[in-house]
Each structure stands twice: as structure tokens, then as C-alpha cells.
Amino acid sequence: MSQSVTGTTMLRRQIGRKFESLRRAAGLTMEQAAERMDRARATLHRIENGAEHVRYRQADVQQMLDLYGASTADSELLLAMTAATRENKNWWHDYVGSGLPRWFQLYIGLESAASHIRQYESELVPGLLQTRAYAEHVSRLPSGGIDTSDDETHQRAVQLRVERQALLTRFSPPQLSVIINEAVLRRPVGSKGIMAEQLHQTIKAAELPNVTVRVMEFSAGLHAGMTAGGFSMLEFPRDATGREVEPPVTYIESATGAIYLDKPHETAVYGAIWADMTSRVLNESRSMSLIQRVAEEYSRA
Template identity: 75%
Template sequence: MSQAVTGTTMLRRQIGRKLESLRRAAGLTMEQAAEELDRARATLHRIENGAENVRFRAADVKEMLNLYGASGEDTELLLAMTAATRENKNWWHDYIGSGLPRWFQLYIGLEEAAANIRHYRPELVPGLLQTRAYASQVFAMPGGAVDADADEERERAIQLRIDRQALLTRFAAPQLSVILNEAVLRRPVGGGAVMPEQLHQILKAMELPNVTVRVLQFSAGLHAGAMSGAFSIIEFPEDSKGKEVEPPVAYLEAATGAIYLDKPHETAAYNTIWADMAGRALNESESKSLIQQVAEEYSRA
């Protein structure tokens, strides 16, 4: 797997998955391993979940691998993998501590590594499609992850959102599929001065071969997404044997944190919700027509 494409996030997830497997093979619970290593359980939890803020010292990794009875091959591999996390830095690390909540760091890395991204948004345009003016309105709202009163922090958060959009036009860009509730189009974020530009940006993005946007109209009635709220499903590339390098992840975001779900039954539940909405949404051509119509309504208002 190319580090140029994935940064350290996928690498850390693979390290965590491998260490968890070795721990379980050694017959140790996380509590037992933490006690033997004189570490906090929370530290091992972060390691096994691929947290970005874990620093792998070679001596600590060796101690862990010795406890787990790792083979010489596994030891050599994991020492090389953990060393790579100290040598690589994701482009978005410059934003940490100023506009980028720590719980969002993992998502950024997963997004960078994705082959397919699906977003359902009931209230707002997804960040990958937002204009600067629209993003400015979103980050100005109180109660969000970024302090709305801190101008510098807010501006850096907005710039990060704009920078992320290069993902859609890079080499080997992921496939982006979006379902928007009609409310996203009808809600006048920033009023007539912002919405026409925003809706035209969505239409422009839909011209890309890897971007699909569909609208779920009010007339579709009750749908599975009405109970779930906003969510994303992230799927990863396949290796030479046709196996995904990482299991899919369902991502749910709140004002002060996020949930990452990667168990098969969890992602299956969100795939079922997506399928229900996809079966009720307008097709892409109909969606384009509706978005264009609403944009014209804003312009005339």
C-alpha cells in the first residue's frame, strides 16, 4: 500500500489490528496486557484503534512484541511499520490544535485513503462540496467543534475544508456518492448571496466522473435515513488479491465527537439505510434539474 496515497492513518490502523491479533493469540485481555506492560488500558486501546496521537518508541514496541510472543517475521514487520509512523506526516497535521478537533483527525486520514465515499446529509452540504462562503456560515454557528468567536481558528478550519476538496480531482480520486435531503437545498444558509453559488458548485462537482449527487425529495415520504441522521460510509481499495486493505467504516459525527463503526453488522445496517434512500431518491439527471431550479429561485428572490 502506497504511503503517498494513504499517509499514516491506514498504517496505524493496520498496526493496531495486527497488535490486537497478536495480543489475542497470546491469550491476553487488554487489561492483562496493560498490567504486564505497565501501561494504562486506555493507551493500549488507542494503539489498537489506530489513534493518530500515539507515538511508537522502538523500545516500547519491542517490549509489547516480546510479551505477545511475536515471531521474528512479525517483529521485523511491525518495527518497520511503527518506524514509518515517525517518519511520515499527513498534510493536515499542520491544522492540529487550530481548527481541527482531534476526534476528526482519523476521519481525514480515512478520507484520504478511501476508494469510495458515501455521504447522506439531511441538513447541510457535505464539506467536500461546500463553497468558502457556505463553510464560513457553518463555522460561524455556536456549539460546533470550532470556536465560532475565534477568528483565526475558524479561518483555518474553513481553509482545511477547502483544501480537502482537492481529493476529488487528484490522481486515483475516490468515488464520491452523495444523497442530499431536499431540506439541504431549501435551507437558505447565508441567504440569496450564498446559496446560488453553493448550488452551482454542487452542479459543477457533478460533472466530475467520480462524483454523483442525488436528492431525496420531501415527497419521498418516510425513509430509513430519517432515523439515522447524517452519516458517511468509507470503503477502501483492494489489494492484488481483490481483498479490501481495511474493512469499511461507517462514520457518525456530533458536535463534540464522532463514532467510527467497522464491525460487519454495523456497516451492514448503514448499507441497508443507504439502499432504502437510494431507492427513493431522484436519479442524477432529475437531481441536477431540481438543484438548478432551486438555484434559480434563490437568484430571483
């Protein structure tokens, strides 16, 4: 398995799905398995969900494999996969303990492994497109995961947001498709100069071959995104046989945590919401014209 392509986040999610499959094949509920191993149910839940902070100690892994009656082939595979998580770390691990919420760690890993990211934002410019000055103001807002009163923590949060943007210009970058509400353009964040810079930066980003930015005008009226709020939909590369290495994930963030949806019926709902919005949103050319016009208004003010 290529760590350079998927990182430990994808690996952990695959490990989690394999352990879940083995547990179900053994006819055990999560509660039953936890009781037999003298482990907390929450611990098994984190393992099966691929949580970033889970440590796969070899003795613990072997205990699970024995309990589930894993075959020799499955045991060898999972022992190798879990060992790999102890030998690698993702680039954002340097930020852990300095304000990066644990529930956001998983998203960054998935984002860096995605082949296509679709985002709808109703209030703010998406993090992957923010200028440093814009991010400075956004990161000062109260959040359940960041101590905004600590300047060092704040600066690291801003730096993380800026470093994430290298994703868009790396070798084999993901396709980023963004829809933003017109309110994102109209509501000032910081000074008018900061807004002008931010909108020009958005236009520049949209010039990349892998980035599209479209605007949902106020005049579009009612659209499905109004029932959903901001969200991100991530799709992942396929292997040599054409199979997805990971199922699509929809990410929804709040002030105190996040929801990751990967069941087919859940992703189908957000796919329908996205389809409705794309039928009502401005095309790329008209979106760029509107963003440019608003940027000039800020510049003249």
C-alpha cells in the same frame, strides 16, 4: 507499504489490528496487557484503534512484542511499520492545535485513502462540496472541537474544508456518491446569493465523472435515512490479490465527537439504509434539475 497511497492513517489502523491480533493470540485481555506493561488501558485502546496522536517509541513497541510472544517475522514487520509513522506526516497535521478536533483527524485520513465515499446529509451540503462562503457560515456554528470565537481558528477550519476538496480532482480520486435531503436546498445558509452560488457549485461538482449527487425529495416520505441521520460510508482500495486493504468504515459525527463503525454487522445495517434510500431518491438527472430550479429561485429573490 506505500505511504503515498495510504498515508499514516491507514498504516496506523493496520498496526493497531496487528497488535490486537497478537494480544488475543497471547490470551490476554486489554486490561491484563496494560497491567503487565504498566500502561493505561486507554493507551492500548488508542494503539489498537490506530489513533493519530499515538507515538510508537521503539522501546514501547518492543515491550509489546515481547509480551505477546510475537514471532521474528511479526516483530520485524511491526518495528518497520511503527518506524514509518515517525517519518511521515499527513497534510492536515499543519492544522492540529489550531482547532482541528482529534476525533476528526482520523476521518480526514480515512477519507483521503478511500476508494468510494457514500454520504447522506439531512441538514447541510457535505463539506467536500461546500463553497468557501457557505463554509464560512457553517464553521461559525458552535462545535465541541473548534473555538468559533477565535477568528484565526475559524479561518483555518474553513481553509481545511476547502483544501479537502482537492481530493475529488486528484489523480485516481475516490468515487463520491452523495444523497442530500431537500431541506439542504431549501434552508438558507447566509444570504440568498451564497445559496445560489453553493447550489451552482454542487451542480458543477456533480459533473465530475467520479461524483454523483442525488436529492431526497420531501414527497419521498418515510425513508431509512430518517432513523440514522447524516453519515458517511467509506470503502478502501484492494491489493493485487483483490483483498481490501482496510475494512469498510461508517462514520457518524456529533457536536462533541464521532463514532467509527467497522464491524461487519454494523456496516451491513448502514448498507441496508443506503439501499433503501437509493430506491426512493431522485435520479441524477432529476436531482440536477431540482437543484438548478432552487438555485434560480435564490438568484431571482
